[in-house]
Amino acid sequence: xxxxxxxxxxxxxxxxxxxxxxxxxxxxxxxxxxxxxxxxxxxxxxxxxxxxxxxxxxxxxxxxxxxxxxxxxxxxxxxxxxxxxxxxxxxxxxxxxxxxxxxxxxxxxxxxxxxxxxxxxxxxxxxxxxxxxxxxxxxxxxxxxxxxxxxxxxxxxxxxxxxxxxxxxxxxxxxxxxxxxxxxxxxxxxxxxxxxxxxxxxxxxxxxxxxxxxxxxxxxxxxxxxxxxxxxxxxxxxxxxxxxxxxxxxxxxxxxxxxxxxxxxxxxxxxxxxxxxxxxxxxxxxxxxxxxxxxxxxxxxxx
Numbered sequence: 001x002x003x004x005x006x007x008x009x010x011x012x013x014x015x016x017x018x019x020x021x022x023x024x025x026x027x028x029x030x031x032x033x034x035x036x037x038x039x040x041x042x043x044x045x046x047x048x049x050x051x052x053x054x055x056x057x058x059x060x061x062x063x064x065x066x067x068x069x070x071x072x073x074x075x076x077x078x079x080x081x082x083x084x085x086x087x088x089x090x091x092x093x094x095x096x097x098x099x100x101x102x103x104x105x106x107x108x109x110x111x112x113x114x115x116x117x118x119x120x121x122x123x124x125x126x127x128x129x130x131x132x133x134x135x136x137x138x139x140x141x142x143x144x145x146x147x148x149x150x151x152x153x154x155x156x157x158x159x160x161x162x163x164x165x166x167x168x169x170x171x172x173x174x175x176x177x178x179x180x181x182x183x184x185x186x187x188x189x190x191x192x193x194x195x196x197x198x199x200x201x202x203x204x205x206x207x208x209x210x211x212x213x214x215x216x217x218x219x220x221x222x223x224x225x226x227x228x229x230x231x232x233x234x235x236x237x238x239x240x241x242x243x244x245x246x247x248x249x250x251x252x253x254x255x256x257x258x259x260x261x262x263x264x265x266x267x268x269x270x271x272x273x274x275x276x277x278x279x280x281x282x283x284x285x286x287x288x289x290x291x292x293x294x295x296x297x298x299x300x301x302x303x
Contacts, residue, residue: 005241013241017250020234025257027227028099029265031091034219038091040205041223042084046197048224053191056233062187069188072181076189079177080196086170087197089163096160097144100262100270103255104143105164107281111136112172113179114288121176129288136284140165142277186236194228247289252282 005013031041057063066073094102111133117123144161178189210216239247255278262268270278286292 009241013238014246014250016234017238017242017247018253020231020238021250021253022257023226023234024231025254026261027223028094028103028258029261030219030222030227031094032099032266034216034223036210036216036220037206038088038095039201040207040210041091041220042087042197043201043205044210044220045087045223045228046084046194046201048221049194049228050191050198050224052225052229053187053194053232056229057187057191062185063191066185066188069185072185072189073192075177075181076192077196079174079181079189080193081200082170082174082177083193084197084200086167086174088201089167089170093160093162093164093167096156097164098160098262098268099266100259100268101144101274102160102164103258103262104274104278104281105140105161106168106171107255107285108136108140108165109168109171109175110285110288112169113176116172116176126291128292128294131294132284132287132292134284135287136281139277139280139282139284142273142280144277145271145274147271147273187232190228190232194224249286251285255281 031038034041034044036044090102090106093105114129114133148157174193178193181189210220259270259278
């Protein structure tokens with residue numbers, strides 16, 4: 001429990017975060033079922049996300065005085081460019097590999113944040129964290145199914161894995177920058193990022209494919225309203241009232257749900273080496289977030 005949260009507030013926050021992780025795990029299915037290319041899917045994610053955030057934030061007075069905070073707006077625009085490119089790369093990677101593979105490779109982004117924080121902001125990295133990061137990186141390589149990459153993967157699969165890895169780097173950079181500017185006004189930052197996405201992608205979307213009646217509107221609206229709207233509200237509402245350890249453990253609900261849906265909806269299963277990769281990514285991430293140490297047993301010398 002966070003020091004400032006009561007037991008009731010922590011229980012509520014735990015439920016909120018659990019719901020958010022369950023919902024965000026379905027993002028790959030929504031993208032696939034929308035039937036749109038990555039750019040078009042991200043554009044409408046941003047459009048519907050903006051609509052939700054404007055209504056929610058305005059009702060709660062979260063955007064008062066925002067136009068006067070020019071430094072925040074500039075930084076949010078930069079992080080928004082990175083975030084939107086990350087979404088495009090991730091969705092394109094999912095289309096070329098699979099939801100499960102892309103989700104596992106993508107979950108290298110926490111370690112990108114760790115490395116960039118040390119490289120650009122001088123934040124000290126524990127020696128143990130480097131070891132856990134190396135383990136997680138091996139997990140990422142395993143989750144991409146190296147035997148398939150070496151023996152039988154087509155160019156599309158290889159490009160998909162590569163795009164997802166690029167998405168992880170972009171996500172890490174965006175979240176690192178967002179972390180430094182969004183502590184006081186997180187919803188304002190997310191709204192600006194979604195607005196940036198609309199401005200960036202509107203000229204390049206495939207409107208002929210989307211601007212017709214059909215079920216794809218349900219999936220596109222869900223991407224914005226659920227995954228960029230409801231999920232962000234739940235994430236930012238729960239984080240301040242939970243311990244980092246709790247957040248770290250619950251974060252693994254996202255890839256588990258993604259893998260489960262990939263199996264239930266599309267019949268895709270993980271190869272044994274990919275299951276090992278999942279375990280290594282989980283181990284490495286928990287090691288970093290829970291501050292596990294590498295301990296040596298003391299050597300005893302008998303007289």
